[in-house]
Amino acid sequence: MVKFNIEPVNEENTFGQDEIIVSKTDxxxxxxxxxxxxxxxxxxxxxxxxxxxxxxxxHPDMPRSVFQLLWETIQHKKEIFAYVKNISRSGKYYWVLAHVTPTLGKDGNVIGYHSNRRSVSANEVKKVDSLYKEIAAVERQHENRKEGMLAGSKFLVEKAVKNATSYDEFIWSVGA
Incomplete structure (x- = not known):
């Protein structure tokens, strides 16, 4: 196992709109x-x-509750789109719009996960970053990380309901 002790720096790594980041996991x-x-x-x-x-x-700026939502969704054999701030080995950040799907075996059971990620515009980042900062602030109000994650998830769902939308609809409204 490789250990990375990455210190974030306020510098962005970018990639082209015609490029797609792909990864698969078990x-x-x-x-x-x-x-x-x-x-x-x-x-x-x-x-x-x-x-x-x-x-x-x-990236440490990412709210844990966004990943909780992501994992819950794909474990139920559903796809999800999510904006994610990642970190590179040098500490630079990069934003992506991730499309994560479960990979199903011949028997229909989930055997892994597949993610395609595209670059995002500065306008999309601005919209998402402010929401993610709010969620992260809610999470930090709790000493227990799990309680913070659950509180962040509740905040996210309540914010979506207040705006009469779902997380998916929010994601698609950002790029509009």
Whole structure:
């Protein structure tokens, strides 16, 4: 297992609109495949990440409750789109719109997960970042990380309901 002690820096890694970051994981979220774009943007070699938890690229600014929603959705054999702020090996951040789907075996059971990620516009980041900062603030109000994650999830759902929308509808409204 490779250990990364990454300190975030306020510098963005970018990639082209015509590029797609691809990764696959097993049921526990350990990386089983990455493409060259993943390696380039995350500044990691394939040999460094295979078998590692996908969370090695999770930026500390990301609310944990967004990943809870993501995992709950894909474990129920449903796809999800989510804006995610990731971190590269040098500490630079990069925003993506992730499309995460379960990979089903011949018997219909989930055998892994597949994620395609595209670059996002500054306008999309501005909209999502402010919401994610609110959620993260709610999470930090709790000493217990699990309680914070649950409170953040509740906040996210209540905010969506107040706006008469679902998380999916929110995601699609950001790019509009």
């Amino acid at each position: 049921l526990k979220g350990r990386i089983t495949y990455v493409n060259d774009t993943f390696c380039k943007v995350a500044e990691l070699d394939e040999r460094d990440v295979l078998g590692e938890p996908h969370s090695i690229i999770r």
